[in-house]
Amino acid sequence: MDIQKTTRATLDELKFDYSELPLKVSNNGHTLQVDAGGTGGVSIGETRFNLIQYHFHVRSEHTMKGVSSDMEVHFVHKDAAGNIAVVGVMLKKGEMNPLFKSIMDMAPREKGEKGGGPMGNPGEFIPLNKGYYTYVGSLTTPDCREGLKWIVMKQPVELSENQIKAFKDIFMNNARPVQSLNNRIVLESE
Numbered sequence: 001m002d003i004q005k006t007t008r009a010t011l012d013e014l015k016f017d018y019s020e021l022p023l024k025v026s027n028n029g030h031t032l033q034v035d036a037g038g039t040g041g042v043s044i045g046e047t048r049f050n051l052i053q054y055h056f057h058v059r060s061e062h063t064m065k066g067v068s069s070d071m072e073v074h075f076v077h078k079d080a081a082g083n084i085a086v087v088g089v090m091l092k093k094g095e096m097n098p099l100f101k102s103i104m105d106m107a108p109r110e111k112g113e114k115g116g117g118p119m120g121n122p123g124e125f126i127p128l129n130k131g132y133y134t135y136v137g138s139l140t141t142p143d144c145r146e147g148l149k150w151i152v153m154k155q156p157v158e159l160s161e162n163q164i165k166a167f168k169d170i171f172m173n174n175a176r177p178v179q180s181l182n183n184r185i186v187l188e189s190e
Helices: 098-105 161-168
Strands: 007-009 014-016 021-027 032-035 041-044 047-058 071-078 084-093 114-120 132-138 146-153 157-159 187-189
Touching (some): 021 098, 041 071, 098 114, 098 161
Parallel strands (some): 084 146
Antiparallel strands (some): 041 047
16 A cells, blocks of 8 residues: 555554564565464554564555555454454665564575574564554455554664565565555554
């Protein structure tokens, strides 16, 4: 989605409680996915969502006024009723990210391969500023299920140029093309 026009609103505070967990990285043929198995998560208002997995896209799947970021990480969560909430964080060229280094050090190169390694805290990909955009949308990979809550953080997080290149060496472009808003309303936290 291209986030252009937004409506300012008083939105629920995001409370992340990600913690250290063993890195279990798989190459599913579309991206590198890190399984979290429900460890840690995010509370959005009174609703608790457990972290199932997170994965990466090169170029970002969200754009801001037509401008894409170098990469994007998606944190996929589920609540007790099975509702899905995905948190997207833009990744831009800058300083080296230690967690991403650990993930890339064990990154499986071929579809179906898995790797494991040290502990890592997915919170290293969450920006300090918790301002965000939100809308109701779909998954960006098949089955492209509709009706899930998207949270897109306003502030990006940095990866080094070499880290971005290392991911591109495995997945040159695994981002879904930007989709139309189709009359969706994008809310922006104040």
